[in-house]
Amino acid sequence: MLSNDYKRIHLIATGGSIMHNLALALAEKGLQVTGSDDEIFEPAKNRLAAAGLLPEKEGWFPEKITSDLDAVIVGMHARADNPELLKAQELNIPVYSFPEFIYEQSKNKQRIVIGGSHGKTSITSIIMHVLQYHNRKFDYAVGAQLEGFKNMVKLTEDAPIIIIEGDEYLSSPIQRVPKFHLYHHHIGVISGISWDHINVFPDEKIYREQFRIFADMTPKAGVMIYNQDDEQVAHVCVPRTQDSKFIGYGVHEHKIKNGKTYLTTKKDPVEIQIFGEHNLRNISAAKEVCKELGIKGQAFYEALATFKGAAKRLEKLGESNSTVIYRDFAHAPSKVKATTEALKKQFPNRTLVACLELHTFSSLNKAFLPQYAGALNAADVPVVYFNPKTVEHKRMEMLDENQIKEAFKNPNIKVFTDSRSLQEFIENQDWKEKNLLLMSSGNYDNLDFKGLTEKVL
Template sequence: MSKEAYQHIHMIAIGGSIMHNLALALHRKGLKVTGSDDEIFEPARGRLLADGLLPQEEGWFPEKLHSRPDAVIVGMHARPDNPELLYAQEHQIPIFSFPEFIYEQSKHKQRIVIAGSHGKTSITSIILHVLKYHNRLFDYAVGAQLEGFDLMVKLTEEAPIIVIEGDEYLSSPIQRVPKIHKYHHHIGVISGISWDHINVFPTEENYREQFRIFVDMTPKAGTLIYNQDDEQVQEVCVPNNSDVNYIGYTIHEHKIKKSGKTVLKTKKDDVEIQLFGEHNLRNISAAKEVCKQIGIKGQAFYEALATFKGAARRLEKIGENEHTLVYKDFAHAPSKLKATSEALKKQYPERQLIACLELHTFSSLNKDFLPQYNGTFLSPDVKIVYFNPKTLEHKRMPPLDPKDLKAAFGDDSIEVYTDNQALQDYLLRNNWKDKNLLMMTSGNFGNLDLQQLANTITAS
């Protein structure tokens, strides 16, 4: 069936972050979109409701497929025994994972895939910002809400390229291979490799192998852009195919002004940017190399970059006064924790840094994985780790002992909280003069209102 023949798409687990964005993109493209989910939270709920796509009730209803949609897209939130999925299989309705459907819709485009354990959202975001700034036609799929973009997915007929943030997690409950293997890139990027998703990739070697496969999938006359400072990346990006263009990148040349602003050194003029931190300076170099490959070079890239404010939840400033800054960041993996906390301390060395990390993912709450955090939380002056015991129960994992957690981090000075209100009370009791706060999580600190917290701290 050609892509033009898709008139009705049914989405199983429509409430997911990227899935509901795909649903909205397809709906706005003129397709009929239906879907189901057993739980839908904000902002997905409100956005689906506004476009008339919110399911009337939560749950799974095979009868929704009795009209035989042209295709079913199944999200990772669904289980292999999902009643709607079983119905689609039994009645031979075409089934796609998210990455398979993105590929299906972009077979005739140049596909740029940004992969890696960290940095991929920021690199993708910079590329999209630069393309938009220069009025280029492009499609995209990115894992964060970006300023100036109403959706996280865009699919059109006319765009000649698509930029995809390539997640290494599994494609679907019935297709247990990484998403990055399903996009079939022409230009690939690997930003860094740091073991994650221990529930799926039980060893570092197994995890690293997924990126090796991605590298080997680079086609003839394709381009592989990689972080040459990362030993794990170097191990999989050995230039062993003369038909592939290998491009290594490193930290962009720069200086930090006394005001805390970062300035890039270029061949022409210095360029003041709104990002900071060594990890972001590498992300900029990666994005610059990608943009060069698609015809946006030198000063045109820097001109656009100067107006880029960053991706949501990636070192996002949520509060500020003359002596205090409050940031939140999606950091949760060891490499992200290290890079983010180091960046903020280096940018404002004269201020005390209080940093809070929530352990929320399966890997971060796993006793066997916790030693990976050893030595990654050294930069802050005050180090706090929070976890919600209910999250462990929900994931059917054994309880965590704060003593074991401190031992895994290799730091007895870490303060451990399991009550988010107690954590909030502690933070509000602080005198915040000449102090910065960094809140890091892929969760929400047990539904703590971080914006209200930042507002209260910076109002004092």
């Protein structure tokens, strides 16, 4: 049976960010979709319910796995001994990880895969925005909710290309290989390599090796577009044959004037709505991909001028005459450094208060923490927040204030372990000619961002 002939599909761990979007995409395609999960949070809960796909009860129910299923897709949140997974294996039902299934659904398409430790979502979203602006047909799988796109996954029969955000994290509990190795790209991108996911890749060498494998998978007549200014990337993006094309990119030429960024082009300067050196690299990467897809210079810039940025990627929460508040998904050391420096460079005359929540396994790990050395140095008021309960929940060794200051190599860092105290500290600042940056892959333990923004402004 061809994967495109599948009629009945069950998703194990259907509540995940990307998994529930896959469920929605498959239902839209006309397939019969069921799913299970032991915990489902918003917005997945509401979105699945609206589509009639929310499981009646949370938990795992092996009786849902019957021989009339055409396939089972298992998310990373499930474990290898998941009772539904075991039942599917027992009944010899085809079991796929998310990336395997996306590949199966896009075997007849040109596959563009965006990889890298940082910038993946931004590059992917710029490409998608430009393609949509020019009414090009395409499918996609991206790791964030993007403005102008209903879901994070779209799978159709007629789109000739698919744009995929290629995560280097593991594919599934039974397939412990990076996701981006399974998409088999025609056009690949590596935006940067900065050691992350310490729980899976215990040292930098093993982590970098995953990107070398990805680069080496570039097929005959395929293209690998890479950040030529990143030493680690240059180390793995070495063409080993003449069969494929390797294209390096750097920071797009630009000027910053009165807090606005203008791209230098062959014609007039183009004002853009995003900023920062990392974003100017992301633009260069996206431009090279679009060129390969037949969208040249001026057509690219025309679309880019209307691009507002991806959600939680330097997302503007509010602004007054003398203050702007941004929220960013940055959590890995390289991302934190790039985002902090970008905001300081954009508004050099304003004081910058930059807050980082340590929330991931890597960021709360004592052995990994020194990777953050200097990451907040561009901030005038550097702040680090973590919840001791999260450290306990992850069964890790507790951190203290001095360890954080030492690891960040910054004695001026203010450390908070209670989100209410952090909120009071922020609200009590004098916000004249001062900007606020909130960085985290979490939510500062349900901090009221809207209320905070109103108070500050």
